[in-house]
Amino acid sequence: MNVGQAAEQAGLPVKTVRYYADIGLVEPQGRSEAGYRIYGASEVSKLTFIRRARAFDFSIGDCRELLGLYQDKSRSSRDVKAMALKRLEQIDGKLEELHKLRDELARVAKECRGDNRPDCPILDSFSGQENA
Amino acid sequence: MNVGQAAEQAGLPVKTVRYYADIGLVEPQGRSEAGYRIYGASEVSKLTFIRRARAFDFSIGDCRELLGLYQDKSRSSRDVKAMALKRLEQIDGKLEELHKLRDELARVAKECRGDNRPDCPILDSFSGQENA
DNA sequence: CCGAAACCTTCCGTTTACTGGAAAGTGTAG
């Protein structure tokens, strides 16, 4: 199948699939006489795999590593779990940070009357003139 | 004061302060005879302002806009509040997404024994072979 | 069989918000 179909099956934009081929992440089975990339079910699996891993915020580098584990039938699940737990930790950190951010922004937004007058607690908080 | 001191006071890397000058976000008061950027308290305030806004995930474009409002003494707080609420919405969306992600990753990681055997629910979930 | 539409190719530039480094000039402390 051509790149378009492979992309559709994997749920990725065509450009992205080509990009992944360019960086050697998922190379097509081969090329047609006209130079078209040819993909098979196995490549679609890998692309799908990557789409999902990316949705978990794994970097392309991580994906490369995970794909290696994915294809290595003799890998130990320990390695994979270690990566997953590390990522989980990162996500938790990000979540916490984002939560704090959200709450602070919500707080200052709530304090702002949102009228025609210029005084605005939001901007005050940015400039470090909070009265809290 | 020179760029280094301004950066320190604003809590930003020197490179970043120079970058902000380059893109016309916060330009120095002037230049010394030797061509050194000269900053004053007012610029440091703006830099600090931007650092904080950036911590709220506002883009540079947003910061430019906010800085305009910040400096415009006749602005209405309504405009600022509208921006803040929009950003809040975005953050909430991101939070929700990240939460789902976290939970799913935690779930598959928990199911993974993490031993020397190759079977791994984490990788299975990536390739779409979940049994859930 | 021809022409248009819908594919596909490569290449190049753009994006975001910086960061790093090189080469060279300047200011300062001892």
Add this chain to the structure above:
DNA sequence: CTACACTTTCCAGTAAACGGAAGGTTTCGG
């Protein structure tokens, strides 16, 4: 005077693609 810290500009690169141009291919319909 010299070492060293600080500054300048410029160039390149990062992540992970996206957008578009110019051109080749395939396929569908008449």
